Amino acid sequence: VGPRKMSEQYCYLALFAERINLGFYYGADLPDPAGLLEGSGALMRHIKITTAAQLATPAVHDLIAAAARHLPRLKG
Incomplete structure (x- = not known):
């Protein structure tokens, strides 16, 4: 049993x-x-x-961080 899509993950590859x-x-x-x-x-x-350079940009890091912060609010 893994994470439930859209409730326990914030990003995917x-x-x-x-x-x-x-x-x-x-x-x-x-x-x-x-x-x-x-x-x-x-x-x-x-x-x-x-x-690979795209992953190192501040804008991508900011999106990942924002997504991680957003998830706990979804869980309640």
């Missing part, structure tokens, strides 16, 4: 040949001043990562 998608289950609720998040669904958003 989807691997593709040319990129990795770093996704956020509640990405639509996150602040994104750099405009990195893609997607148009009600909740989920993702970033397309094509280089």
